[in-house]
Amino acid sequence: MTIEHVYICASEQDLRYTCCCVASVRRWYPDIPITLLKDETSGPYDTRELEEAWDVELWSGERPLPGRGWAKLEPLFGERRQRCLILDSDTVLLGRVIERLEAANADFVVESVGAWEPQLAQHYLDPPLLEKLDPQFRYPGYTFNAGALAATTGLLGRADFEPWVRFDHPPHRVRNDAFGETQTQGILNYVLLRAAQEERLRFARVSFMLWGWSRLASRGAQAVTAVRVADGDGLPYLVHWHGRKHKLLSLQRNAALLRHYERAYFERVASGRRKRIGRIAKLLAEIATGRATEQVSHRYPCMPPAPKRLRPIEEIFVIGTAEDLRYTRCCVASIRRWYPDIPITLVKDESGGGYDTRELEEAWNVRALAPDDRFRGLWTKLVPLLDPTRVDAV
Amino acid sequence: MFVGPVLDALEAADADFVVESWGGRPADWTDASYGYFDLEALERLDPAFAFPGYTFNAGHVVATTGMLRLEDYMPLIDFDGTGRPRHDCFEPGDQGVLNYLLLKKAQAGELTLDRAPFMVWGQHRLPWRGPHAIRLGHLTDESPHRYLIHWSTAKSKFFLRMPNGRLLRHFERYYYSRVPHGQWRRGWRGVGLTWRVLTGREPERVRWNPGQTSRR
Numbered sequence: 001m002t003i004e005h006v007y008i009c010a011s012e013q014d015l016r017y018t019c020c021c022v023a024s025v026r027r028w029y030p031d032i033p034i035t036l037l038k039d040e041t042s043g044p045y046d047t048r049e050l051e052e053a054w055d056v057e058l059w060s061g062e063r064p065l066p067g068r069g070w071a072k073l074e075p076l077f078g079e080r081r082q083r084c085l086i087l088d089s090d091t092v093l094l095g096r097v098i099e100r101l102e103a104a105n106a107d108f109v110v111e112s113v114g115a116w117e118p119q120l121a122q123h124y125l126d127p128p129l130l131e132k133l134d135p136q137f138r139y140p141g142y143t144f145n146a147g148a149l150a151a152t153t154g155l156l157g158r159a160d161f162e163p164w165v166r167f168d169h170p171p172h173r174v175r176n177d178a179f180g181e182t183q184t185q186g187i188l189n190y191v192l193l194r195a196a197q198e199e200r201l202r203f204a205r206v207s208f209m210l211w212g213w214s215r216l217a218s219r220g221a222q223a224v225t226a227v228r229v230a231d232g233d234g235l236p237y238l239v240h241w242h243g244r245k246h247k248l249l250s251l252q253r254n255a256a257l258l259r260h261y262e263r264a265y266f267e268r269v270a271s272g273r274r275k276r277i278g279r280i281a282k283l284l285a286e287i288a289t290g291r292a293t294e295q296v297s298h299r300y301p302c303m304p305p306a307p308k309r310l311r312p313i314e315e316i317f318v319i320g321t322a323e324d325l326r327y328t329r330c331c332v333a334s335i336r337r338w339y340p341d342i343p344i345t346l347v348k349d350e351s352g353g354g355y356d357t358r359e360l361e362e363a364w365n366v367r368a369l370a371p372d373d374r375f376r377g378l379w380t381k382l383v384p385l386l387d388p389t390r391v392d393a394v
Numbered sequence: 395m396f397v398g399p400v401l402d403a404l405e406a407a408d409a410d411f412v413v414e415s416w417g418g419r420p421a422d423w424t425d426a427s428y429g430y431f432d433l434e435a436l437e438r439l440d441p442a443f444a445f446p447g448y449t450f451n452a453g454h455v456v457a458t459t460g461m462l463r464l465e466d467y468m469p470l471i472d473f474d475g476t477g478r479p480r481h482d483c484f485e486p487g488d489q490g491v492l493n494y495l496l497l498k499k500a501q502a503g504e505l506t507l508d509r510a511p512f513m514v515w516g517q518h519r520l521p522w523r524g525p526h527a528i529r530l531g532h533l534t535d536e537s538p539h540r541y542l543i544h545w546s547t548a549k550s551k552f553f554l555r556m557p558n559g560r561l562l563r564h565f566e567r568y569y570y571s572r573v574p575h576g577q578w579r580r581g582w583r584g585v586g587l588t589w590r591v592l593t594g595r596e597p598e599r600v601r602w603n604p605g606q607t608s609r610r
Contacts, residue, residue: 121420172509175447177420291527293519310408313401313456323600326551330562333569334396334542337533342401352601363572374473378488381452385462 001105003098003150005084007059007075009037011067012045013296014245017089020261022054024092027264028234032098035059037074041067041170053268069184070171072146073161078153088147090212090241092261094224095234097208098150106204107152108192110144113209125186129178137194144192146185147240148209155201160191212241213253226260245296247283315343317384318366322355332364345369347383351376395544395565397528398537400512409508410458411496413450416513423449426483431490435483443494444501452489453544454513461505466495516545517557530564549600551587 006025010018018036025034034056038047041064050056065071072086085098101109115124120143127139158167164174164187173179179186196203210216216224216239224235241252249258266272286292316335320328332344344366346357357368371383404412423433423445430449437443467473470491472480484490500507514520520543521527528539545556553559553566570576590596 126420170511172415172511176417176449177423177445177447181419293521309402309405311458312405324549326553326566327545327549327562327600329569330565331395333565337565337568338396338399338535338537339401359573363574364569377477378486379467379471379473379477381488381492382462382464382467384459385457386464386467387459 001083001102001152003083003085003102004033005075005082006032006034007037007072007084007086008034008056008089009039009069009072009087010047010089011039014089015045015047016247016249016262017241017245017258017296019050019265020092020249020258021087021089022050022056023261023265024094024229024238025087026054027229027261028093028096029098033057035075037065037071039065039067039071041065049269053270054265066167066171068170069182072184073188075153076151076156077158081152081154083150083152085148085150087238088240088242090245091148091238092257093234094210094229094237094239094257097236097238100206100208100236101150104150104204104206106202107155108196108201109150109204109206110146110192111148111209112142112144112205112207113211114143114145121180123180123182123185125179125190126177130190133175133178134194136197137190138197140193140197142205143189144205145209145240145242146188147242148238152201156191156195160195161187164190208237210237210239212239213243216254224254224257226256229257230260230264247287247292247294247296251294313342315345315384317345317347319347319349319380320357321349322352325355325357329360332360332366336364343367345384347371347380349376349380395516395561396542397533397561398539398541399535400540400542403540404456404510404512407456407508407510409506410461411500411505412456412508412510412512413452413496414454414513415448415509415511416451416515417509418449426485426490429485429489430493431485432483435481436494439481439483440498443498446497446501448509449493449497450509451513451544451546452492453546454542455492458505462495462499466499467491470495512541514541514543516543516561517547520558528561530560533564550598551591551596551600552598555598 006029008018008021008025022034025032034054035058036047036050036056037059047056047058051058059065059071059074061074065074072088075084075086083102085101120127121129124143130137131139161167164179166172166174173183173187179190192201192203195201210224218225222235224237224239228234239254239257241254241258246252249255249262252258262276266276269275283292287294316339318328318331318335320331328346332346335342335344344364346360346366346368348355348357348368348370350370357366360366361368369383371380375383418428418430422428422430426432426435433445437445470479470481470484472478478486479491484494496505496507499505532538543558543561545558550556553562556562566580570580573579587596591598
């Protein structure tokens with residue numbers, strides 16, 4: 001079955017890896033359609049260079065693409081049956097790997113290494129817990145890394161994920177304990193394994209992924225070298241640098257592959273060499289001056305603009321003690337910056353002794369409340385929670 | 395500390411309680427001293443409790459008041475004696491008990507509980523560039539950051555010694571802008587604090603409430 005399309009997940013943080021990935025796909029498949037699943041949940045960024053020089057399209061769906069890895073699922077939910085390859089941006093092809101995947105007679109083809117058993121629950125899924133939550137589920141004894149998989153669209157829907165995922169903006173997992181610490185990998189493993197168990201889809205495991213962090217062979221028939229990738233027939237594998245990544249490619253293990261594909265990428269870009277040097281110099285300067293982190297980071301929240309106001313928040317309670325009064329002042333000032341009129345009540349924990357908050361009350365329109373002895377110390381927070389005369393409050 | 399209009403996003407949730415969505419990791423539920431509860435011991439205490447697989451930090455909760463009652467807490471907390479949870483399965487502070495009560499009541503259908511990513515840890519390194527960077531100049535009415543920042547670990551009384559202390563200093567400046575003789579008072583209080591810490595009259599760290607020993 002022919003793989004017709006390649007989807008690549010991209011975010012601004014690892015755009016440099018995306019460029020390498022696209023260049024590697026085009027090295028072996030000059031004509032295959034490539035679509036970027038561009039995560040712009042934290043703001044727009046420019047990919048025109050990729051689109052124009054490398055013939056890459058952007059995903060255009062009915063709803064905006066979710067961030068933090070969830071975009072990977074979107075192609076699966078299409079109505080049309082299509083065989084495709086879905087890649088994380090931190091992968092590069094070493095050769096004509098797609099033919100190997102096409103040879104497997106299955107709807108989904110995944111890599112065959114999967115989890116290291118001691119870290120199964122941390123990075124993938126917790127089989128005993130899942131078998132408890134879903135008594136029909138039988139763990140088949142393997143998992144797969146979801147950084148690259150051949151998929152058939154139209155076989156799975158959001159409903160297959162929804163008992164475990166809330167497809168809000170942004171999507172999030174219903175449980176934190178069953179599917180490891182990654183956002184989508186554990187849940188994708190479970191849903192595919194479950195569907196395969198029910199024989200709703202055909203599933204195959206093929207050894208096509210090498211780990212970017214491992215020592216790749218430099219000699220012999222299986223040697224993975226930039227020269228072989230550049231001039232030879234390559235190897236029918238891809239390399240995946242999963243996990244933490246450096247923005248400075250030279251610090252990555254097996255960096256020669258990434259540097260090779262980055263060079264190839266800039267060969268098609270106007271003034272490519274100059275741009276490449278300029279961007280590396282800019283990145284170095286930003287890291288040196290503390291304006292950028294050296295590692296790719298995805299730790300940020302992405303609350304979208306609120307579509308509508310369903311439950312108004314009418315009052316804010318701030319719990320404070322004499323010890324952290326300086327923090328309390330900052331907290332109140334920050335609330336007033338955006339909400340000048342909302343009632344704020346300072347619930348004073350005076351278990352360590354009374355303290356003066358008149359300045360806060362007068363200058364910042366805060367009402368102070370000193371609870372009775374029973375609710376001092378640890379339980380000051382209960383005062384607003386238990387007061388039945390009040391309504392929604394933070 | 396707010397860094398943008400976070401309430402606007404929270405008001406979109408149609409639930410009685412809205413909590414942050416990072417929560418604890420499964421390892422945090424194996425020992426009460428890790429900030430929540432010892433799940434195995436809790437399930438022995440309340441066999442009907444079906445743990446939903448997540449917890450939340452209780453430093454910021456959107457709540458509908460009056461839905462929890464003192465009677466809910468009475469079996470769990472020894473208000474008149476030690477002032478601590480009655481059972482060792484809970485962490486010594488309020489977080490474990492509040493987690494249990496809200497999860498339990500949500501399970502029983504007595505209230506609705508939602509999770510939203512509206513919090514960032516203040517002790518983490520926040521980005522300095524790109525769309526996620528929190529620039530002081532962006533903390534305006536149009537601030538793109540719909541979340542709050544929570545410094546949940548041990549705190550210094552000197553903002554210069556805190557991770558992301560520039561945000562604290564920014565809002566402290568803003569605080570004193572409304573206080574009569576604010577700049578003078580700010581400077582004087584800073585000098586006073588430094589003097590008291592240097593002479594050993596006051597610890598440099600913010601102390602927890604008496605008896606509050608949780609790692610949170």
